[in-house]
Amino acid sequence: MSLIRLNDVSLEFDGRPVLREAFLKLRPGDRIGLIGKNGTGKSSLLELVLGRQEPTSGTVDVTLGTTIGYFSQFSELDGDRSIRDILNDHFAAVHETQARLDAIGEQLAVPMDDAAMTALLTEQGELFERMDAIDGWSFENAIDTVLTSLGFDEERRALPVDRLSGGWRNRAALAQILIQSPDVLLLDEPTNFLDLDGVRWIENWLARYQGAVLVVTHDRQFLDGVVTRIVEIENYRLQEYEGDYSAYVHAKQSRLKMLERQFAHEEELLAYEQAASTARREAARNPANAVARRLADIKKRQAPRPIDQIITDIYGGLRVSNDLLEVVKLTKGFGGAPLFEDLSFSLHRGDRVAVLGSNGSGKSTLLDVLTGETEADAGQVRWAKGARFVSYNRVYAELDLADSVGHAVNAYPDSLAFSATKKSVARFLAMLQFSDADLQQKIGTLSGGQRARVAIAQCLLSGAAVIVLDEPTNHLDITSTQVMERALTHFPGAVMVVSHDRFFVDKLADRLLVFDGSPRVSEQAASGAL
Secondary structure, three states, X not given: OOOEEEEEEEEEEOOEEEEEEEEEEEOOOOEEEEEOOOOOOHHHHHHHHHOOOOOOEEEEEEOOOOOEEEEEOOOOOOOXXXXXXXXXXXXXXXXXXXXXXXXXXXXXXXXXXXXXXXXXXHHHHHHHHHHHHOOHHHHHHHHHHHHHHOOOOHHHHHOEHHHOOHHHHHHHHHHHHHHHOOOEEEEEOOOOOOOHHHHHHHHHHHHHOOOEEEEEOOOHHHHHHHOOEEEEEEOOEEEEEEOOHHHHHHXXXXXXXXXXXXXXXXXXHHHHHHHHHHHHHHHHHOHHHHHHOOHHHOOOOOOOOOHHHHHHHHHOOOOOOOEEEEEEEEEEOOOOOOOEEEEEEEEEOOOEEEEEEOOOOOHHHHHHHHOOOOOOOEEEEEEOOOOOEEEHHHHHHOOOOOOEHHHHOOOOOOOHHHHOOHHHHHHHHHHOXXXXXXXXXXXXXXXXXXXXXXXXXXXXXXXXOEEEEEOOOOOOOHHHHHHHHHHHHHOOOEEEEEOOOHHHHXXXXXXXXXXXXXXXXXXXXXXOOO
């Protein structure tokens, strides 16, 4: 039985297609990963399922009685209230029943005739049965169990949601989902702003969850651990692949090779057809030279240059010194115990350092100290003379919404866009999914994922010797993340990154700075398979 069905669904916005002829069935126990490039309509598809968006054509059918839970990376919780109060609201029927039981108890304490007492006692018995049916006696224990399992202490349970960090707001939204226990769970980037422990906790919980799951995420290892089917939005249509993300990669490679052979054959046939038509026209105009026309004059396609070659063309002229940064006995805290103390390490050309740890352990604070956003309590940060760094998060926050994409990506005076050839820069930006039309757009009209790509492009082309990134994959689609990985791999300078994306860290990092909850930060070689 299907809980949710998309039947020949098409969706348009202002005449622009988003989905065409989409078919999808979501059955009990399904684990579907929905992927696609930024702006292809992943969140719009979730909105269709939720009934918040009407299809242009086709139908979205939800089986009667099916409950749907929705988790968004942009928390929809009431920010002025605490998560404990929000979860209490879910038990409105319990509170209503308990209030009536309390009222009956007060009435029974007052003298009355037998008929009135009998009526009250009968109603009281019915209410007791109702409380048993809805587990009304244990709702407080249920709330406590959920919040405890997600790591909420008493202080965080009582704080207004807007005063929680991004990671804890995500956990609060997940707590609401757990309490609701819906038949279908729609997850939109559930791992954003969570630390590795939080991501693993969600994976373990989903393994026990009995309902159906449709998840939008760029986290490839999460897809490998959770889903059994991949649905990709490609050219406005849904393309399904059985298995997890790794199986999808192999299946899509095979599919693309098959399509390449198919279209190459079709192109060859069309080329011969075109050549034959040209020859016939030539023969009609000049019969004497008709024999000299040969089909071997068909134009050959020029194969695209490999991605790595495009990247190395861009970075060919960037010169970076060997010694870039020296950190000596660095200490920082915000009242009470320090987040880290006596931290020392160095950064050299070619280093790829990932900073790992739980939310609130001090990872982002370390980057802020290194980039001068905040001052250390003790110790020294010594940047080598002439060693310029660029901070992705600062670039993203300071994007000029009135600026064009094309101007923004070339914003730095030392931008590689000025030293590399125009052709190389055009290929590099095309690889990052920027068309000529995209480069003319104003940044204020872009989605969060598109703005993230602008900031990434600006950093990669900045000409800086060190690129500093704090959770750069949060708003990127998988394709953009893969391109960024390749660019950072070939970047001749050094990279420092805070990330919970295990695939990303495994592929990029050669060293780890690990925050384990104590002020002492350990430095380790990256061994992969986080």
